[in-house]
Amino acid sequence: MSTPDQIEGAPHPRDTAQLFGQDAAQEAFLDAFATGRLHHAWLLTGPRGIGKATLAWAIARFLLATPPVEEDGLFGAAPTPTSLSIEPEHPVARRIAAGAEPGLKAIRRTPSPTTDRMRDQIVVDDIRSLAGFFQLSAADGGRRVVIVDAADDMNTSAANALLKMLEEPPERATLLLVSHQPSGLLPTIRSRCRTLRLGSLSAEDMARALAQAGVEAHAETPALAELSGGSVGAAIRLSLLDGLQTYGALTRIIQALPQFDRAAAMKLAEGAAARGAEAKRDLLFELIDLLLSRLARTGATGAPPAVEAAAGEAEILARLARSQNAGRAWAQTAQETGARMRHGRAVNLDPAALVLDTLIKISQTATG
Structure with a gap:
């Protein structure tokens, strides 16, 4: 323990x-x-x-x-x-x-x-x-x-x-x-x-630190370093809770936008509501917020992050955040959904409904 x-x-x-x-x-x-x-x-x-x-x-x-x-x-x-x-x-x-x-x-x-x-x-x-x-x-x-x-x-x-x-x-x-x-x-x-x-770790230092901790990331190390912000502690948590797979599922859902893949969204939402899934649920909320932040930053800067955190992420971000106006819309969505997720967890709202509502809001921003 x-x-x-x-x-x-x-x-x-x-x-x-x-x-x-x-x-x-x-x-x-x-x-x-x-x-x-x-x-x-x-x-x-x-x-x-x-x-x-x-x-x-x-x-x-x-x-x-x-x-x-x-x-x-x-x-x-x-x-x-x-x-x-x-x-x-x-x-x-x-x-x-x-x-x-x-x-x-x-x-x-x-x-x-x-x-x-x-x-x-x-x-x-x-x-x-x-x-x-x-x-x-x-x-x-x-x-x-x-x-x-x-x-x-x-x-x-x-x-x-x-x-x-x-x-x-x-x-x-x-x-x-x-x-x-x-x-x-x-x-x-x-x-x-x-x-x-102390500063964030590079991908190379991250790989060595993860290996020392017994986490063999190999090809996943750059994505772990990107999503964790260079924190080996956060990278270990992502690895143990299948965070890269969850982030990949999120990017596949927004890849289909403006068509909303309700079946995939429901699968993600139901997984978050499973008994004993509290840690994975918290991570899912954090990854949703991170994805929205990456969309907002892409719109603001005119280019997606240099390192992809999921396959095909750069193309998805560039398509959905083509302009500074789009970046501002994603930033506003991040603020609104973040506040709703925090409130929902504080008052014990049904996590499946909370995740599904958040993904629907993301779909609306993409079509707006």
């Missing part, structure tokens, strides 16, 4: 051996370490699923296993580290893998003690537990590392408690905050952290 800081179907970031496509962020951290400018708090930002948590755990291993850079001594200075990589058999790496490293604490959402259900927020008690962690571990004078994943999950009380620690950081402590939407954090928290911005 996955934890709140783990993508379903993917290895935990703690167990991910290599980080792909984020060399700039790694080099920025190594430069700060080597030049004695190691900040006490780091904010790791970027889209969900691109490796922020993997980088946080790699930094934690590195800091706990690597002595600080010192001036030349009797035998000269130690070589400046050029990589965050730590050998798997290193004692620190082995303890972290076993969840037994005393110098590391991970803050994530926790179960409620009254209901035993996972909370949807990091609460103040989760942050206050750090005080005991720092007090109990201060005696040996070693380095301490805290990973907060995700900082976006903190409620107001938890955020204020963390802010106090950032204002008066414990000695030799480093806090690593993972954030998918840093604009939602307190400005005072952001201002007390040094930011490492």
